[in-house]
Amino acid sequence: MTPTAIHEWPSFAHAPDLDDLPPLQRPTGQTLAKYIWWDGEIREAEGQAVHYYSNALHYGSGVFEGIRCYPTERGPAIFRLHDHMRRLLASAAIYGMNVPYSLERLVEAAADVTRVNGIANGYLRPLAYFGQGPVNLTPKRQCAVSLFIAARELGAFLGEEGLRRGIRVTISSWRKFHHTMLPTTAKATGHYANSVLAAHEATDRGFDDAILLNQDGTVAEATGENVFFVKHGELVTNDATSSILPGITRDTVLKLAADLHVPVKIRAFTRDELMMADEVFLTGTAAEVTPVREIDGRAFEAGPGTIGAKLQKAYLSAVRGLIRQHDDWLHYV
Numbered sequence: 156m157t158p159t160a161i162h163e164w165p166s167f168a169h170a171p172d173l174d175d176l177p178p179l180q181r182p183t184g185q186t187l188a189k190y191i192w193w194d195g196e197i198r199e200a201e202g203q204a205v206h207y208y209s210n211a212l213h214y215g216s217g218v219f220e221g222i223r224c225y226p227t228e229r230g231p232a233i234f235r236l237h238d239h240m241r242r243l244l245a246s247a248a249i250y251g252m253n254v255p256y257s258l259e260r261l262v263e264a265a266a267d268v269t270r271v272n273g274i275a276n277g278y279l280r281p282l283a284y285f286g287q288g289p290v291n292l293t294p295k296r297q298c299a300v301s302l303f304i305a306a307r308e309l310g311a312f313l314g315e316e317g318l319r320r321g322i323r324v325t326i327s328s329w330r331k332f333h334h335t336m337l338p339t340t341a342k343a344t345g346h347y348a349n350s351v352l353a354a355h356e357a358t359d360r361g362f363d364d365a366i367l368l369n370q371d372g373t374v375a376e377a378t379g380e381n382v383f384f385v386k387h388g389e390l391v392t393n394d395a396t397s398s399i400l401p402g403i404t405r406d407t408v409l410k411l412a413a414d415l416h417v418p419v420k421i422r423a424f425t426r427d428e429l430m431m432a433d434e435v436f437l438t439g440t441a442a443e444v445t446p447v448r449e450i451d452g453r454a455f456e457a458g459p460g461t462i463g464a465k466l467q468k469a470y471l472s473a474v475r476g477l478i479r480q481h482d483d484w485l486h487y488v
């Protein structure tokens with residue numbers, strides 16, 4: 156199948172195979188880009204610093220995004236840029252952070268920093284934070300807000316091999332914080348202490364990543380990814396009522412599943428159901444669509460022929476501008 160045949164794929168049978176896609180040269184390092192956008196201007200990144208008494212450093216009062224830019228036939232394109240910036244502003248709002256830039260200004264800034272660094276395949280990290288101020292827990296009253304958009308290389312987040320063959324995951328002994336404790340739909344720096352603990356535990360035990368359960372035993376999400384499973388041909392994932400960060404990749408995969416006529420159920424699910432699944436995969440901007448081949452010794456189907464692989468191929472087609480009907484997901488720089 157040629158790449159152009161992918162444009163109008165109407166049914167499951169016509170979803171492209173990964174090997175049908177034009178090869179994507181992924182960076183293998185994590186080199187930082189030369190220029191950064193910081194408080195309204197492009198600056199040389201080298202030497203830029205955050206004050207040691209920034210409120211965000213002490214209390215986790217920052218909000219951020221992770222956004223990928225992919226090479227396409229029409230040049231570099233940032234994937235779902237407006238949606239990411241919209242979420243950034245929503246995360247800021249719940250923390251009482253007044254971001255002095257409009258959605259359109261942030262979109263333009265992200266495109267500018269991508270362009271000035273000559274990035275075709277890269278990762279953008281916008282981060283807004285409360286800066287230096289007095290020792291107290293009301294930064295919205297005393298701390299100035301700063302916002303930068305950094306850029307760097309980022310290859311396959313959980314490894315190229317993981318992307319193709321699947322990763323090994325453990326169920327964390329750390330539970331996910333409930334949405335009554337912290338606003339889980341916001342992407343805030345302080346929330347990631349939970350993920351760091353779980354990721355350290357998982358990798359110390361020889362796994363690639365961890366899935367966290369909620370206090371009631373239902374599945375929440377992985378350290379930086381949402382969880383999907385397939386059972387008897389039906390795709391299942393949870394929603395914000397399970398204290399997840401509702402991912403933009405999750406939303407993309409749900410729309411691609413609809414295109415491909417894959418039946419979907421969105422509902423809470425238990426560890427037990429997950430362990431009984433036929434397939435499991437994780438979604439996230441960094442991890443893209445990564446199959447899970449094992450959870451704590453239990454093996455799952457992964458790779459060619461699986462529904463997860465079809466959705467992964469569809470996702471990797473979409474991000475590269477190969478699905479015309481979803482061209483509005485791409486912001487060409």
Ligand SMILES: Cc1ncc(COP(=O)(O)O)c(C=O)c1O
Nearest residue numbers: 379380381400402403404439440
């Ligand atoms: C905790 C958590 N869940 C889910 C996701 C997936 O979100 P997205 O697909 O918008 O990158 C991320 C990554 O941002 C995350 O950190």
